Amino acid sequence: MSIDFHCEYCGRHIKAPDDAGGKRGICPNCKNSVYVPVPREQVEEIPLAPVDDEEERRRQELDRQARAVQEALLHERDAPPEGPRSGAPASGPPPGARAPQPSVHRDPRQLVLDCIRALAQSKLDRVETLISEMRRSGAAARHVVEELSLDDIPPPELSNVPAELYQGFLRTIRHRLA
Incomplete structure (x- = not known):
């Protein structure tokens, strides 16, 4: 039995022996190096590790916490600064706001x-x-x-x-x- 495929460069139909599967060969028409595919019958299924339910729950909990923190930060950033509630002038910057940095001439x-x-x-x-x-x-x-x-x-x-x-x-x- 042989492997049938088409050259990726010139499109010509190529037949290759079974033992050439998974290797590179030369197209007889255009002389370019082409990959000879492995026949479907020879492709081995890769076994997957079983899903660890505890690890999955932990990952989902971490994702949920990360989203909550991100939403809180976005809400905090988008929230208007809270001013004084009484008619008295503010005695300083609102809580959480940075004081303006003095102009320091750095090196x-x-x-x-x-x-x-x-x-x-x-x-x-x-x-x-x-x-x-x-x-x-x-x-x-x-x-x-x-x-x-x-x-x-x-x-x-x-x-x-x-x-x-x-x-x-x-x-x-x-x-x-x-």
């Missing part, structure tokens, strides 16, 4: 490194904040970006960022500061 090099980390982690809101801080620092941040661009390899603080991404992030920051 431009640290700003650039933090921005690259935020880009690597796709924290775009943080990137926008850091870009704004870098713009306030003026030419110092641009100088740091140019200085870091001279070396193809990221500094030790960014050893987990691939070199290609590192250079791309520096180009992005340079463009955003221009």
Whole structure:
């Protein structure tokens, strides 16, 4: 008995011996390497592990808890801030709200490194904040970006960022500061 199939490149009908199943062969028409399928009779069914009911219940409970936490966070984020209930002026920010951060002039090099980390982690809101801080620092941040661009390899603080991404992030920051 032989295996009948069609070449994936030229479409020609091919017959191959049974022992060629699961291997690669050459199409006699177009000379491309093609995969010879295994006959259905020879395909073995892979035994599956039985379902562990206790593990399934645990997984469903964890999913339910995760959804509840996510809904609570979304509700908390979308809820309007609670103001004072009486006519008296508020004595401070509402509970849970962050006080505005004072403008602290940070080291431009640290700003650039933090921005690259935020880009690597796709924290775009943080990137926008850091870009704004870098713009306030003026030419110092641009100088740091140019200085870091001279070396193809990221500094030790960014050893987990691939070199290609590192250079791309520096180009992005340079463009955003221009």
